[in-house]
Amino acid sequence: MIVHLTASIRKPETDAPYLQLITETIHDHGAVLAHNWLDDALSRNKNDSPSNWTAYVEENLEAIKRCDVVIVELTYSSFGSGFLIAAALEHKKPILAVSRGKVKSHTASGLADSLFTYKKYTTTDSLASIIDSFLDKNTIHTKDLRFNMFLTRATFKYLEDTSRETGKSRSEIIRELVKQKADKDAHHA
Amino acid sequence: MPSFTTRVHITGSTHKLNDDLPFLQAITKTIHACDAVVSRDWLSEVSDPTSEDTDWEAALNDNLESIRKSDLVIIEATQGRFSQGLQAYTAAQYKRPTLIVTRSATNGHFISGVGSKLIAVKQYGTKEELAAIVTEFIKQNSIPEKDLRFNMILDRRIYKYLRDTSYETGKNKSQIIRSLLEKDLKKRQ
Numbered sequence: 001m002i003v004h005l006t007a008s009i010r011k012p013e014t015d016a017p018y019l020q021l022i023t024e025t026i027h028d029h030g031a032v033l034a035h036n037w038l039d040d041a042l043s044r045n046k047n048d049s050p051s052n053w054t055a056y057v058e059e060n061l062e063a064i065k066r067c068d069v070v071i072v073e074l075t076y077s078s079f080g081s082g083f084l085i086a087a088a089l090e091h092k093k094p095i096l097a098v099s100r101g102k103v104k105s106h107t108a109s110g111l112a113d114s115l116f117t118y119k120k121y122t123t124t125d126s127l128a129s130i131i132d133s134f135l136d137k138n139t140i141h142t143k144d145l146r147f148n149m150f151l152t153r154a155t156f157k158y159l160e161d162t163s164r165e166t167g168k169s170r171s172e173i174i175r176e177l178v179k180q181k182a183d184k185d186a187h188h189a
Numbered sequence: 190m191p192s193f194t195t196r197v198h199i200t201g202s203t204h205k206l207n208d209d210l211p212f213l214q215a216i217t218k219t220i221h222a223c224d225a226v227v228s229r230d231w232l233s234e235v236s237d238p239t240s241e242d243t244d245w246e247a248a249l250n251d252n253l254e255s256i257r258k259s260d261l262v263i264i265e266a267t268q269g270r271f272s273q274g275l276q277a278y279t280a281a282q283y284k285r286p287t288l289i290v291t292r293s294a295t296n297g298h299f300i301s302g303v304g305s306k307l308i309a310v311k312q313y314g315t316k317e318e319l320a321a322i323v324t325e326f327i328k329q330n331s332i333p334e335k336d337l338r339f340n341m342i343l344d345r346r347i348y349k350y351l352r353d354t355s356y357e358t359g360k361n362k363s364q365i366i367r368s369l370l371e372k373d374l375k376k377r378q
Contacts, residue, residue, distance in 0.1 A: 036318035050312035053298070053299060078274065080299035080300075082270070083303060086278030105243070106243075106245070107245055107275070108245075109246075110248060110249035111249065164315070
């Protein structure tokens with residue numbers, strides 16, 4: 001699983017333990033960071049920012065496209081966080097935003113998208129637990145997944161008939177239909 | 190009476206509204222001076238922006254709807270907040286020409302990396318500079334409401350297709366091209 005982590009760092013000495021904990025929790029899950037910018041950001045001088053911000057923004061947008069989920073540390077309201085969350089929503093990535101500040105008084109609390117979760121944490125323990133639960137919920141195993149569903153009589157009959165005609169199994173027929181629809185939607189997006 | 194009306198969505202931060210208000214009002218005044226209209230007059234609605242009672246979901250949805258309805262977007266981003274980043278990305282996603290203006294230094298900040306074909310980032314110091322930037326942006330991006338003359342080169346194959354279709358349907362070549370464009374536009378929307 002690929003995770004893109006984004007955050008605005010105002011006070012590295014305060015923020016570092018929390019951001020490092022998020023990274024460790026991601027690694028403990030066997031997941032990897034899409035773009036490891038954190039070590040550089042925490043070690044560099046406060047006034048020494050990336051020399052090419054266009055490239056930096058592009059790298060972040062690319063990382064969002066490649067990743068499976070996005071985690072945003074939102075204690076400080078920042079232009080960059082808003083920009084990247086909008087990008088993640090466009091690319092339909094599940095997003096977890098975490099903050100040590102008041103959740104209800106932040107614009108992000110108004111994002112009603114089902115892909116977006118916004119949680120407050122107070123301690124490193126509560127942060128680890130929130131990250132754990134988000135990663136557990138959004139992990140898609142690489143092996144094939146078993147899926148059960150109910151079919152109406154008419155749908156079942158259609159599948160039986162099509163299976164007989166084509167020699168394909170019912171599951172194959174459904175998988176092909178879903179794949180075609182996904183390809184079509186991706187094409188139109 | 191002007192022959193066109195350009196709708197402009199303005200956004201800014203309510204975080205330090207007293208600091209930004211004179212400049213947001215200057216943007217509004219300039220928009221009106223350019224014979225354009227403000228898509229959502231949120232400035233007169235803001236009472237206590239820090240209140241936990243603020244309905245952030247409604248506020249955000251109103252902003253996103255206003256972006257959809259607008260021709261252009263202007264973002265006052267001196268405070269560099271989450272909401273401005275979110276709206277900047279969303280505006281570009283909807284292909285709205287977007288002007289980001291700020292009194293803060295852009296160098297060394299995320300905002301300096303977001304410029305693109307659709308997003309222009311400009312720094313200003315005074316209301317006069319701001320008015321000049323906004324006027325130029327609106328003039329460059331306004332599309333007159335009346336029909337526009339458009340010339341294009343057609344290759345032999347397309348020309349033949351249009352001529353034949355025109356003969357078959359009784360529609361002129363321009364009508365055929367316009368209906369194709371309108372169909373494509375509907376599909377994208």
